[in-house]
Each structure stands twice: as structure tokens, then as C-alpha cells.
Amino acid sequence: MQPHLVRRELDAVYEVSKTLATSLDVHKTFREALNYLLHAFDWRRTFVVVADAENKLSGMCAIGLTQAEQQRLHFESGEGIVGHVYASGVPATVPDVRAEPLFLNRTGGADQSPGIPVAMLATPIRADHRTLGVLVIDCLNPDERRVFADDLRLLRMVATLMGQALLLHRGVAAAHETLQDETRRMHKALGGQRAKIEQVVGVSTPMLKVFEQIEQVAPSRTTVLLRGESGTGKEVMARAIHSLSPRAKEAFVGVNCAALTESLLESELFGHEKGAFTGAQGQRKGRFEMAHGGTLFLDEIGDISASFQAKLLRVLQERSFERVGGGAPVKVDVRLILATNRNLERMVQAGEFRADLYYRINVVSIQLPPLRERREDIPAMAQHFLERFNRENAKAAKFSPEAMRVLASCYWPGNVRELENCVERTATMAGNDVITDLAFPCRENRCLTQVLHHIEREDAVRPSRLAEIPITEIPTAPPPRQPAYFSGGDADPGHSRPADLDAQDSGFSAPLAPSAGAEPAGAAATSAARADDKPEGERERLIWAMERCGWVQAKAARLLKITPRQMGYALQKHGIEVRKF
Numbered sequence: 001m002q003p004h005l006v007r008r009e010l011d012a013v014y015e016v017s018k019t020l021a022t023s024l025d026v027h028k029t030f031r032e033a034l035n036y037l038l039h040a041f042d043w044r045r046t047f048v049v050v051a052d053a054e055n056k057l058s059g060m061c062a063i064g065l066t067q068a069e070q071q072r073l074h075f076e077s078g079e080g081i082v083g084h085v086y087a088s089g090v091p092a093t094v095p096d097v098r099a100e101p102l103f104l105n106r107t108g109g110a111d112q113s114p115g116i117p118v119a120m121l122a123t124p125i126r127a128d129h130r131t132l133g134v135l136v137i138d139c140l141n142p143d144e145r146r147v148f149a150d151d152l153r154l155l156r157m158v159a160t161l162m163g164q165a166l167l168l169h170r171g172v173a174a175a176h177e178t179l180q181d182e183t184r185r186m187h188k189a190l191g192g193q194r195a196k197i198e199q200v201v202g203v204s205t206p207m208l209k210v211f212e213q214i215e216q217v218a219p220s221r222t223t224v225l226l227r228g229e230s231g232t233g234k235e236v237m238a239r240a241i242h243s244l245s246p247r248a249k250e251a252f253v254g255v256n257c258a259a260l261t262e263s264l265l266e267s268e269l270f271g272h273e274k275g276a277f278t279g280a281q282g283q284r285k286g287r288f289e290m291a292h293g294g295t296l297f298l299d300e301i302g303d304i305s306a307s308f309q310a311k312l313l314r315v316l317q318e319r320s321f322e323r324v325g326g327g328a329p330v331k332v333d334v335r336l337i338l339a340t341n342r343n344l345e346r347m348v349q350a351g352e353f354r355a356d357l358y359y360r361i362n363v364v365s366i367q368l369p370p371l372r373e374r375r376e377d378i379p380a381m382a383q384h385f386l387e388r389f390n391r392e393n394a395k396a397a398k399f400s401p402e403a404m405r406v407l408a409s410c411y412w413p414g415n416v417r418e419l420e421n422c423v424e425r426t427a428t429m430a431g432n433d434v435i436t437d438l439a440f441p442c443r444e445n446r447c448l449t450q451v452l453h454h455i456e457r458e459d460a461v462r463p464s465r466l467a468e469i470p471i472t473e474i475p476t477a478p479p480p481r482q483p484a485y486f487s488g489g490d491a492d493p494g495h496s497r498p499a500d501l502d503a504q505d506s507g508f509s510a511p512l513a514p515s516a517g518a519e520p521a522g523a524a525a526t527s528a529a530r531a532d533d534k535p536e537g538e539r540e541r542l543i544w545a546m547e548r549c550g551w552v553q554a555k556a557a558r559l560l561k562i563t564p565r566q567m568g569y570a571l572q573k574h575g576i577e578v579r580k581f
Contacts, residue, residue, distance in 0.1 A: 302342030
């Protein structure tokens with residue numbers, strides 16, 4: 001074998017192994033590995049079939065086949081060339097499939113190149129002393145003289161790597177299913193009031209803590225502040241608090257403060273007298289009066305103006321108000337629940353939110369976790385949304401296990417609201433009642449919200465002018481020097497490293513951003529502008545840096561002026577999940 005061919009083969013094995021190690025989502029990594037091999041070795045088509053518990057083979061992923069052709073990738077053990085390779089565990093090389101009686105032509109591969117022989121290579125995917133599936137390629141063989149020994153040897157090495165990845169994936173999936181079963185069992189055992197929280201699906205640890213807080217705060221009339229990203233279900237939780245409270249039989253009135261101008265919001269909340277303004281033809285009760293004896297829910301409280309904050313503060317302090325255009329005070333008995341996706345602490349420091357109002361509303365604060373931090377709930381929530389879709393549309397759609405894995409592995413920047421929309425959209429556009437993983441746009445790199453995965457969101461990590469907070473508890477042992485190709489840097493090996501990087505590698509704690517004093521006087525304006533981009537806490541600053549750098553740890557480390565090793569330790573310390581795209 002010629003040296004350049006050996007190098008080419010080694011490069012292919014390296015790229016495939018690196019790809020398979022990037023994620024536990026074998027559907028994604030297998031597809032990427034096959035796509036690389038197809039273009040690197042001038043193969044025409046390739047696919048992988050895996051066996052189920054009954055030894056029936058079905059297509060797992062494919063490159064070069066249409067969706068309709070992929071749907072026909074089903075074989076019995078011993079059926080055709082693919083089934084024969086699976087049953088015997090022995091690779092097969094067919095120089096011309098048209099001359100092979102065992103070839104089934106199930107995907108029409110023999111009909112696509114008339115007059116040109118098509119060769120087919122198939123090798124079993126084995127792990128743990130058993131055959132898990134079959135890896136298949138086909139390519140044109142014009143002169144029928146091509147020797148496929150090198151291709152088959154490479155194919156067998158790739159199949160071995162795929163077998164290990166597939167075995168690891170199944171082990172993790174089995175452990176995940178066991179954990180989910182245990183969580184469901186514990187949830188059922190808890191019983192009690194939690195069953196009364198309607199329209200709330202959640203068995204994960206973060207949600208169980210939220211349920212516990214709701215049950216504790218519901219019986220009182222204490223003001224509650226619900227916090228979390230957009231789409232995490234703050235209004236649903238507000239209704240749950242109301243339904244569990246002694247005021248459950250009274251009115252629950254909700255207002256979105258961000259949807260109204262200041263003048264309209266004042267009239268909407270406090271009401272108005274006849275003739276108070278043009279078009280006020282009669283007295284009208286406001287939401288405070290309508291919620292008398294019950295609960296008033298003010299959503300997006302962080303978006304009200306400074307002048308209206310003062311008016312609201314007076315109402316909360318005195319429990320009375322005057323209608324617009326009126327002079328008589330109106331007393332109300334209202335349980336107040338507020339919600340925001342904004343960083344109120346940062347807004348108070350920036351002078352955008354009154355500190356006295358902040359202390360008045362921040363009595364009991366409940367943080368709602370984003371969907372990516374409660375992945376155990378995704379299957380149950382997706383099933384809940386699908387069942388509701390079926391009832392409303394008289395359908396009987398259901399998810400395949402592969403489809404459910406796709407949903408559980410997504411990032412969901414829009415949280416529960418995005419999951420609901422995704423389920424409804426996919427169920428509407430699905431060609432049949434069984435929704436497979438191929439029905440989702442993300443399986444064809446057409447994810448509608450992937451561009452939102454790594455941008456700064458107004459409701460997630462907002463900029464702050466707080467002083468810089470250093471990473472603490474960094475191990476003091478000096479890490480080994482890493483070449484530029486490993487850390488992702490652009491360093492010239494012929495030049496020495498900057499002194500600050502050498503100091504960081506010595507094990508000292510490094511700040512998460514360069515200090516203001518390190519900048520020249522002429523850069524003061526630039527520093528002030530950059531100060532608005534620095535989030536407030538250590539964990540938030542890590543997330544900010546990762547999002548700015550597309551979740552590439554080496555780039556984020558350079559942005560924060562720390563080493564990649566320190567970055568990895570800090571992410572692990574704060575339990576930050578690194579997103580994979």
C-alpha cells in the first residue's frame with residue numbers, strides 16, 4: 001500500500017473517531033462521519049442499518065439516499081446482502097450488484113447508473129461480541145478492475161468505531177430510562193396537593209423544588225415574584241399558586257405590562273371615571289378592582305416606566321388607589337403575583353428600576369428553570385402537547401423513540417413555548433401518524449431557532465456594570481503547555497507567549513475579564529462601552545463568554561483572559577452544560 005494512501009486512511013480514521021466522540025447523539029455523529037467518508041473516498045451512497053430486539057434491521061442514517069429511499073431500508077436477518085452480512089458477521093464485497101442474485105435493489109441503486117457496474121461493500125458493526133448492525137457503501141466500478149481491499153479494511157475500522165459508539169449510546173439511554181422511571185415512581189409516591197397543580201408537567205428535580213415552593217407560599221397572601229426566561233411558564237405557575245390558595249374561588253386577573261403604554265396601563269389597572277379623557281363615556285373598573293378578593297398577576301413587571309413604578313409602589317404600600325380622573329380612594333384586597341424575565345438587580349444598579357419597589361415586590365422569589373435544565377420533563381411535556389393536538393384535530397399521531405430522542409437533545413432557547421410550537425408544527429406537517437426523527441427540520445440542518453442558541457438574550461444574561469468577579473478555587477498545579485492546534489489558538493510557535501498567559505498557567509486565579517486599570521487612558525470610552533457587556537455573576541459571566549464565542553471553550557477562555565484548563569474547571573464547578581451543535 002502506497003504511503004499517501006496509508007496517510008489518507010489514517011486521516012479518515014482520525015476524523016471519524018473525532019466526530020463520533022463529539023456527542024452521544026449517534027444519529028448526528030454517524031451522519032457526519034458518513035458524509036465525510038462519502039466525499040473523501042468518492043463513494044456514491046452509504047447507509048447504516050441497526051437491529052432491534054427481534055433481529056429486524058432498519059435504517060438508522062444514510063447519505064446520498066432520498067427520504068423515500070431511506071424509508072425502504074428494512075431487512076430481515078439473512079435477507080439479501082445486508083441481511084446475510086448481519087446474520088453471518090462476515091463482510092461482503094460485490095463488484096457488480098446487477099450480477100448478484102442476493103442483491104434486492106430495495107433503494108433502486110442499481111437503476112441509477114445504466115450501463116455502469118455498481119459495486120457494493122458491506123461490513124458488520126460489532127461490539128461486545130455481538131453484531132449490532134451493518135455499514136454499507138456503494139460506488140461506481142466502470143472497468144470492473146478496481147480492488148476494494150483497501151476500502152473494505154477502512155470500512156471495517158470505521159464499523160468498529162461505530163460499534164463502540166452505538167454500545168455507549170445504548171448504555172447511556174438505558175440508564176436515562178431507568179432514571180426517568182425512578183423519577184416517575186417518586187413523583188407518583190409524593191401524591192398530595194401536587195396533583196392539583198393543573199397544566200403543569202414536571203418530574204425533574206428543579207421542578208419538584210418549584211412545586212414545593214408553590215405549595216408553601218400558596219396558602220398565604222404574600223407577594224410572589226416569578227422569575228425565569230421567556231417561555232418557562234410563569235403565568236401557568238401563577239395560576240397554580242392561585243388555585244392552591246384560599247382565594248381559589250375568587251377571580252384571577254392577569255395583565256401584561258409590556259403590552260400597554262403607560263397611560264393605557266394606568267387606566268387598565270386603576271380604572272377611570274366618566275369624562276376622565278376623550279372617549280371615557282362611563283365609569284370603568286380597573287384590574288385591581290376586578291381582582292378584589294382574588295389574585296392579580298402582573299406579567300413583565302420589569303418593563304414598566306419609572307413614573308408608573310412610583311404609582312404602583314404607592315398602591316402596594318397603601319392597598320388603595322384613585323381611578324383616573326377621580327379623587328376618591330378605592331380600597332382593595334388583592335393577592336399580588338408578579339413575573340419578569342429581566343435582571344431586576346442589574347436594573348436597580350443602573351437606575352432603571354426603583355430600589356424601593358424592588359424590595360416591595362421581591363418578598364418571595366421563585367426561579368423557574370429553563371427547559372434545558374429539566375430535560376427529564378421533555379418527553380412527558382411533548383406527549384402532553386401531542387395528545388392535546390390529537391384531541392383538537394381528531395388525529396392519532398404519536399412519536400417514535402428516535403423522534404423523542406431528538407426532542408430531548410435540543411437546546412430549546414424558547415423553552416416550553418418553543419417545544420409546544422415544535423410539536424404542533426411537526427404533527428401538522430408529518431406525512432403519517434408516526435412522527436419519526438426525519439420529520440424535524442433540525443435533522444436536515446434546517447433548525448429554525450439554531451441561530452438563537454448562542455446570542456445574548458434580553459431575558460437571560462443581561463449586561464451589567466458590576467465590578468469584575470474573579471474565578472475562585474482554581475487548582476494551583478500548573479497545567480502542561482498546549483500547542484496552538486490543541487487549544488484553538490492562533491499562536492505562532494516561533495514566538496514566546498505573552499506574560500499574562502504564562503502567569504495564568506502558573507495556577508493563579510485569573511479574572512473573568514481584563515481589569516479597567518490595564519487599559520490606556522485613551523480607551524476610557526471603549527472600556528465604558530464594554531462594561532455594558534459584562535454580566536454580573538461569575539456563572540453569568542461564563543455563560544456570556546461562551547455564548548459570545550459560539551460555545552467554543554478555547555475562544556471563551558481567551559475572551560476572559562484565562563487558560564482553557566481554567567475554563568473547563570469553572571464550567572464544571574458551576575454545572576454549566578456545554579451546548580453541542
